[in-house]
Each structure stands twice: as structure tokens, then as C-alpha cells.
Amino acid sequence: MKEIVFAGSGGQGVLTCGLIVSDIAASKGMKVTWVPSYGSAMRGGTANCTVKYGPEQIYNPSQEAPDLLLAMNDPSLNKFLPIVAPGGTVVISDTVEIPADVRQDVTIVRVPCFDLATQLNNPRGANIIMTGAITKLMGDFSAEEAIAAMNRMFEKKGKAKFAESNSKAFAAGFAAV
Amino acid sequence: MATKERKVPALVDKPMDFCPGCGHGVVSRLIMEALEELDQLDNIIFPIGVGCSSNLGAGLECDRLHCCHGRAGAVATGMKRVNPDVLVVSYQGDGDAYNIGIAETFNAAYRNEDITVIVINNTNFGMTGGQMSLTTMEGQKTSTSVHGRDCSITGYPIRFPEMVAREFPGAAYAARGTVTSPAQINKLKQYIKNALEAQMNHEGYSIVEVLSPCPVNWGMTPIKAMERIEKELIPYYPIGEFKKRGENQK
Amino acid sequence: MAEMMKGNEAIAEAAIRAGVRFYAGYPITPSSEIMEYLSWRLDEVGGSFVQAESELAGINMVIGASACGVRALTASSGPGISLKQEGISTLCDEGLAAVVITQVRYGNGLGTLLSAQCDYNRETRGGGQGDYRCIVLCPSSIQEFVDLMRPAYELAEKYRTVVVMMGEGTLGQMMEPVELPDFVEPERHPWALNGHYTYKKIGIFERDSRKEAVELVEKYNTIKANEQRWFDEGVEDADYVFVAYGVPGRATLGAIRELRAQGEKVGLIRPITVWPFPEKAFAKINPNVKGVITVEENATGQLVDDAALYIKKTHKDRNIPAYALTYVFNTPPIHSIKEDYFKVKNGEIKEVY
Numbered sequence: 208m209k210e211i212v213f214a215g216s217g218g219q220g221v222l223t224c225g226l227i228v229s230d231i232a233a234s235k236g237m238k239v240t241w242v243p244s245y246g247s248a249m250r251g252g253t254a255n256c257t258v259k260y261g262p263e264q265i266y267n268p269s270q271e272a273p274d275l276l277l278a279m280n281d282p283s284l285n286k287f288l289p290i291v292a293p294g295g296t297v298v299i300s301d302t303v304e305i306p307a308d309v310r311q312d313v314t315i316v317r318v319p320c321f322d323l324a325t326q327l328n329n330p331r332g333a334n335i336i337m338t339g340a341i342t343k344l345m346g347d348f349s350a351e352e353a354i355a356a357m358n359r360m361f362e363k364k365g366k367a368k369f370a371e372s373n374s375k376a377f378a379a380g381f382a383a384v
Numbered sequence: 385m386a387t388k389e390r391k392v393p394a395l396v397d398k399p400m401d402f403c404p405g406c407g408h409g410v411v412s413r414l415i416m417e418a419l420e421e422l423d424q425l426d427n428i429i430f431p432i433g434v435g436c437s438s439n440l441g442a443g444l445e446c447d448r449l450h451c452c453h454g455r456a457g458a459v460a461t462g463m464k465r466v467n468p469d470v471l472v473v474s475y476q477g478d479g480d481a482y483n484i485g486i487a488e489t490f491n492a493a494y495r496n497e498d499i500t501v502i503v504i505n506n507t508n509f510g511m512t513g514g515q516m517s518l519t520t521m522e523g524q525k526t527s528t529s530v531h532g533r534d535c536s537i538t539g540y541p542i543r544f545p546e547m548v549a550r551e552f553p554g555a556a557y558a559a560r561g562t563v564t565s566p567a568q569i570n571k572l573k574q575y576i577k578n579a580l581e582a583q584m585n586h587e588g589y590s591i592v593e594v595l596s597p598c599p600v601n602w603g604m605t606p607i608k609a610m611e612r613i614e615k616e617l618i619p620y621y622p623i624g625e626f627k628k629r630g631e632n633q634k
Numbered sequence: 635m636a637e638m639m640k641g642n643e644a645i646a647e648a649a650i651r652a653g654v655r656f657y658a659g660y661p662i663t664p665s666s667e668i669m670e671y672l673s674w675r676l677d678e679v680g681g682s683f684v685q686a687e688s689e690l691a692g693i694n695m696v697i698g699a700s701a702c703g704v705r706a707l708t709a710s711s712g713p714g715i716s717l718k719q720e721g722i723s724t725l726c727d728e729g730l731a732a733v734v735i736t737q738v739r740y741g742n743g744l745g746t747l748l749s750a751q752c753d754y755n756r757e758t759r760g761g762g763q764g765d766y767r768c769i770v771l772c773p774s775s776i777q778e779f780v781d782l783m784r785p786a787y788e789l790a791e792k793y794r795t796v797v798v799m800m801g802e803g804t805l806g807q808m809m810e811p812v813e814l815p816d817f818v819e820p821e822r823h824p825w826a827l828n829g830h831y832t833y834k835k836i837g838i839f840e841r842d843s844r845k846e847a848v849e850l851v852e853k854y855n856t857i858k859a860n861e862q863r864w865f866d867e868g869v870e871d872a873d874y875v876f877v878a879y880g881v882p883g884r885a886t887l888g889a890i891r892e893l894r895a896q897g898e899k900v901g902l903i904r905p906i907t908v909w910p911f912p913e914k915a916f917a918k919i920n921p922n923v924k925g926v927i928t929v930e931e932n933a934t935g936q937l938v939d940d941a942a943l944y945i946k947k948t949h950k951d952r953n954i955p956a957y958a959l960t961y962v963f964n965t966p967p968i969h970s971i972k973e974d975y976f977k978v979k980n981g982e983i984k985e986v987y
Contacts, residue, residue: 226809229809233638238811239810239811240808240809241808241809241810242804242807243807243808245664245747245803245807266885266887266888266889266968267885267965267967268804268810268881268965269881269885269964269965272969401839426829426830426831427829427830428829429702429827429829431698438838441838442839442840446831447828447829447830447835448835449697449698449827451694452694452697452721452724455690458692458697458698459695459697459698459701460698461658461684461691461698462658462684462697462698462700462701462702462706463698463699463702463827465656465695465698466656466702466704467828487687487688487690488687488690488694490687491687495684
């Protein structure tokens with residue numbers, strides 16, 4: 208069973224990142240849980256969700272010790288770095304500063320998602336780029352099956368017209384790590 | 385000379401336990417007569433309030449549900465939404481409909497539920513021994529306003545049918561009648577029929593308030609109680625139709 | 635393929651498929667998505683939806699629809715369910731069938747929005763005035779919630795009572811892959827009000843309260859005998875048996891499986907009905923068990939009272955201690971449950987009873 212925490216400020220699309228990864232896993236017939244922070248827990252700069260997936264029953268859907276943390280901003284890194292599993296991975300955006308006394312037992316991967324999004328002329332695509340990078344780092348899904356599952360998910364939401372730009376953003380993230 | 389037997393409406397199967405001189409009995413008879421004349425005896429559900437109005441449930445042979453105190457407006461909403469072609473008539477007192485039930489009464493009218501509300505206004509809580517209600521007159525002595533109602537600290541008597549007519553443009557019908565004379569009774573019966581017909585035609589919300597004597601709690605003879613309605617209540621609570629059928633602006 | 639669905643939306647769709655044709659309620663986090671979904675979905679199936687002026691009005695609208703034999707639903711959380719107690723008591727008094735969903739959130743008064751199990755006592759004891767109990771179902775996953783929706787109405791109608799589906803904030807807000815059940819064609823009940831007086835009813839002043847009370851006790855005894863539901867694992871040879879329901883129940887299953895792998899003889903009873911409480915599961919527990927341990931999302935320990943009562947009832951010859959691990963709100967991590975288990979075993983955590 209794998210656990211990922213997606214965290215950022217409201218509007219950075221971290222809940223959607225989690226949904227895409229959930230749908231990719233579900234499309235492979237895996238057990239999946241997606242748990243958001245909600246209500247008053249969402250105030251104060253960070254929105255986050257926890258995704259767990261794997262072939263076996265998921266006992267506890269709630270946040271425990273993520274194998275991977277996505278931190279789109281500084282408050283998210285500060286808040287969730289302490290719970291990352293030893294040996295885990297932390298993915299940060301271009302804007303996140305790494306503290307001098309940062310944990311040494313995790314691997315930090317910077318993905319310049321905002322910069323890449325600008326280059327792709329898709330300023331709202333930073334979260335999709337991060338989803339591509341996370342999918343690659345987790346190593347459980349191929350880019351093709353992940354993109355197909357992502358596009359199916361947006362199609363069901365009536366957002367099929369973004370398939371091309373989403374696919375490009377995802378592929379860019381996948382290639383960036 | 386042959387005596388003519390008084391015809392009892394089919395829905396009333398036994399005497400009801402209202403006090404001598406109470407107006408409830410007259411009103412419930414009028415409702416049943418109106419239903420009979422409109423051929424609706426087999427198409428009626430009464431959500432019934434808590435208070436003296438509860439006695440109606442004891443004497444009827446038809447579908448009825450005794451609601452929680454004040455909630456008949458909400459119960460009626462649920463009943464009508466799942467039975468659009470059955471008449472749903474809530475029968476409540478002023479304490480039930482206006483004091484504890486003002487939210488449900490107000491919101492059923494606000495949503496323009498296709499129901500009929502009959503409120504027996506006897507200016508006090510009858511069943512519990514004559515306490516002050518929202519319709520108690522200024523200066524009226526009750527068991528919780530022993531020196532007479534002081535409206536400066538308890539509020540002024542509420543006139544709900546007028547409010548429905550004024551504030552809720554979709555409502556179909558709003559009227560107030562009384563039972564003080566044969567002429568008034570005949571007029572009231574027509575109001576009740578108008579309200580029921582409005583519901584039969586799905587015109588929207590209808591309400592008829594009835595000024596009704598409560599000789600026991602008013603400490604008056606039945607005749608004095610009737611006189612009180614004529615002299616004291618009607619000047620404040622006018623009789624008439626505040627919203628006529630066909631006037632709604634929905 | 636099972637589709638990822640948000641808990642509250644899957645629950646609402648399952649209600650439609652279970653034949654629900656009337657909903658009335660008032661918005662409250664974390665249950666609001668149920669009413670949001672039904673506000674448009676009921677219309678599609680010829681049902682009716684009312685956004686009520688309060689939870690109080692909402693439950694009374696449910697009374698009206700239920701009295702007319704329609705499968706009616708309301709949903710809320712902590713303070714909203716408090717307001718509904720008058721109506722739940724009335725439904726039980728009138729022998730009307732209805733389902734009430736609560737997605738429990740933590741706290742007294744206004745409380746918080748945090749996922750919790752602090753309303754166990756209210757739901758299992760009959761939270762309103764009088765002398766009644768509701769059947770209380772406690773799903774631990776979205777799929778289980780969805781699958782229990784039809785049985786909930788069947789139980790409510792069989793026993794003419796209220797079924798409370800006690801979830802928690804997490805179950806409403808999370809997503810999981812869900813397979814939705816088939817549609818049930820709704821039917822009106824012969825005892826329903828229809829305007830034609832086809833089901834005779836006595837007047838309210840003619841009721842015999844003593845006779846009704848005796849009948850009610852018989853009904854409750856039948857429910858207790860026939861409707862206990864639970865999941866259990868490893869209780870026959872266990873030294874310690876955990877008792878936990880809902881999401882903590884499934885987290886505890888993970889904990890006992892890890893503990894078993896470490897050689898600890900532990901078991902789990904996960905009640906699916908908390909009223910009636912699964913006494914039959916307790917009867918299966920190892921006669922030499924050293925203790926029962928509840929895992930609860932509240933501060934004071936509520937489930938532990940029932941766990942202690944039922945281990946006493948089923949193991950009369952011994953005085954078996956009952957422990958409570960109370961995590962206040964949010965699902966406890968599996969490692970915390972395991973660490974606290976060893977504290978129980980080592981005597982660092984004392985028994986409640």
C-alpha cells in the first residue's frame with residue numbers, strides 16, 4: 208500500500224492531483240482511498256488530501272506516514288514534512304524554500320512546475336505537471352495508462368476539451384524527474 | 385310537527401371533547417361540511433396540532449396525524465409533496481401555529497406549499513390552562529399575564545393572514561372569519577370552501593384564521609365570550625378576505 | 635469497474651436506488667453533499683426534495699412523507715441531529731419507518747467539523763424523550779454504507795421504526811471505488827395515509843400506553859434476537875479483543891492483523907449494528923480472554939460502556955477488564971493503536987471497568 212499527501216494553497220489544484228492519481232489506481236483495479244481536508248481544516252493556507260492505493264484492502268484511509276509528499280508552498284512543506292515516512296520522497300515546486308535544517312532521511316525533488324507551465328503556455332497546468340512527476344516517482348503506472356485514466360476522469364466531468372493540454376502537461380512532468 | 389334530524393357530517397364519528405361554548409366544534413363541523421359539499425370526504429389528510437385542536441383527531445373518521453407541537457406546517461409539507469392530489473389541511477391553534485410553530489407556519493407559506501391551514505385563534509393557550517400567546521390582546525389577563533398583557537415587553541398581537549396576503553405574492557388565499565352569529569358562520573364556511581377549492585385547483589397556499597371563543601379560560605359565559613369577539617377582537621383582527629383566489633401574482 | 639465516488643454522493647445515489655422518493659433537510663458540514671445531490675436527483679426519478687427551514691422542520695417533513703408510506707430520508711450531523719430528536723421520538727411513537735443519516739463531527743454545542751464518534755451514546759440510547767431505541771448501523775467504508783442503504787429501509791419498514799445510519803465526517807468526505815446497487819421500485823405501504831382512510835386508526839386519546847409499551851418491548855427483543863450485525867476476526871483464541879466500529883473499526887482490523895503477524899493473540903469485533911449491540915459476537919470470545927479494548931474517536935469513552943456490559947453478560951463467571959483507547963477525533967494511525975495495545979498489555983493504561 209502506498210500513501211501520498213498532496214498539499215498546497217487553495218486554488219493550486221492539489222485536491223485534483225490526488226483525484227487523478229486515485230483514478231489512475233482505480234482504473235487498474237486497485238483499492239484506493241482519497242481523503243480531503245475540509246471545512247475549517249482547509250483555512251490557514253493549506254489544502255491537502257491523502258491518497259492510499261494498492262492491491263490489498265486499505266485499513267486506515269487517513270493520513271499516517273506518506274511515502275511521498277507533494278508540497279506546492281512553504282506552509283505545506285513545514286506542516287507535513289515531519290510525517291513523511293523515513294526514506295520517503297518530497298516533491299516541491301519552484302517557489303518552495305528548503306530549510307537549512309531539513310530532514311536528511313528523505314529525498315527532496317524539485318520540479319519547477321510553474322516555470323514548465325509557463326513554457327507550455329498552460330499557466331493553470333502546474334498541478335497536472337506535478338501529477339506526471341509523482342506518477343513517475345511512484346513507479347506504479349506507465350505514462351500511457353496514467354494519461355488515459357486522467358483524460359477519462361476529466362471527460363466524465365465534462366472537461367474533455369482539456370485532454371490535449373492536460374496530456375502535454377502530464378508528459379512534461381513525467382519527463383522532468 | 386315532525387322534527388328534522390340534524391345531519392352530522394360523515395367524517396365526524398363521535399362527539400368531541402371541547403368545552404361548553406368553545407368554537408372548535410363549530411369550525412370542525414364547517415370543515416367537514418365543506419369537504420362533503422366539495423365531494424372530498426374520501427380525499428383528505430389532517431395533520432393536527434397540539435392543544436385543544438388535538439381533540440379533532442379524536443372525533444374524526446379519516447386520515448390524520450397528530451403532529452409535534454407547532455410542526456404541522458412541516459408535516460403537511462411532507463404529506464402534500466408525496467400526495468399532490470390529496471387535500472392536506474392542517475388544523476392548529478394560535479399557540480401551535482404562531483408561538484412554537486411560527487417557523488414552520490411561516491416557511492410553509494413562504495414556500496407556497498399547496499396546503500390549507502386552519503388556525504383557531506382564541507387568544508390564549510387553551511389546553512394548558514389559558515396562558516398568553518402571540519394573539520393575546522393588549523391588557524388581556526391570562527395565567528402568564530396576570531396583570532394584563534404588557535405589549536411593551538411581550539410584543540403585540542400577531543396578524544398572520546394579513547402578513548401572508550401582504551408578503552407572499554404566490555399565496556392563493558388568506559382570510560379570517562368567526563363563529564359569533566349564523567351570518568358569520570355562513571361567511572366562515574364560504575372562506576373555508578374557498579381555501580379548499582384553491583388547494584383542489586393547485587393555486588397555492590391557503591389559510592383561514594378563525595376568531596373563536598374560549599369561555600372557560602376567558603372566565604366568561606359563552607354569550608359574553610361571543611360579545612368579546614365582536615366588541616374587542618374584531619376591531620383588531622378584522623373579518624374578511626385579505627387575499628382572494630385569483631389575486632396571486634406568481 | 636468500480637468508480638471513484640465521494641462518500642456523500644455515493645450514499646445519496648444509493649438512497650435513490652433503495653427507493654427513496656422524499657428528502658427534507660438543512661445544510662451542515664460534513665453531510666451537505668447528500669442533500670445537494672438529492673436536490674436535483676430526486677426530481678429525475680419523480681421524487682420530491684425540500685430544503686427545510688431547520689433540521690426540526692426537516693424531520694417533521696420526513697414524518698409527513700413517511701406517514702404517507704414513501705421512503706423518506708434526512709441527513710445531518712451533530713447539532714442538526716440534536717434538533718431532529720423530537721421527530722425521531724415521534725416517528726418511533728407513531729410506528730413510522732424512516733432512515734436518518736448522521737455524519738458525525740466532533741464536539742459539544744456547535745462543536746467542530748472534525749470526523750468523530752462522539753454521538754454514540756445519543757444514537758444508541760434513543761436521543762429524544764421517551765422509551766425507545768433506533769436501529770443504528772455503522773458502516774466502515776463507502777461501499778458498506780451504500781450496500782446498507784436498502785437493508786436500512788427494509789429494517790425500518792419491517793419493524794416500523796427509525797434506522798440511524800451513523801457514519802462520520804471522513805465517510806462523507808472521502809472517495810473510494812464504489813459499485814452501486816440496483817434500483818428498487820418504490821411501493822407505498824398498506825398502512826400509509828392516502829386520503830382514503832383505508833388503514834383505520836384510533837384516536838390519540840384512546841391509546842393504551844401500557845399495552846403499547848409491552849408490544850414495543852417485544853418488538854425490541856425481536857430486533858435484539860434477529861438483527862445483530864458485525865464483523866469479527868480472531869476472537870476465539872484471543873488474549874485481547876478489540877471493539878471498534880466505523881473507520882476506526884477498519885483501522886483496527888489493520889492493527890490486529892499486524893499484531894497477529896508479530897505473534898500477539900488479538901482479535902476484533904467490529905459492530906455493524908451498535909443497537910442492537912452484537913452480543914452474539916461477544917459470546918464467541920475466548921473464555922480465557924484477558925481484556926476487551928475499545929478504539930474510539932471521542933474523549934470520554936462511550937463504546938466501552940457497551941463492551942463492558944456485553945463481556946460481563948457473555949462471560950458471567952469472570953470479571954474481564956474493559957479498556958478504552960480514546961483518540962478524540964480523526965482516525966487513529968495504525969501504529970498508535972498498536973503502541974497503545976502494548977501499553978494496555980504492560981499495565982500502563984488502566985481498565986475503565
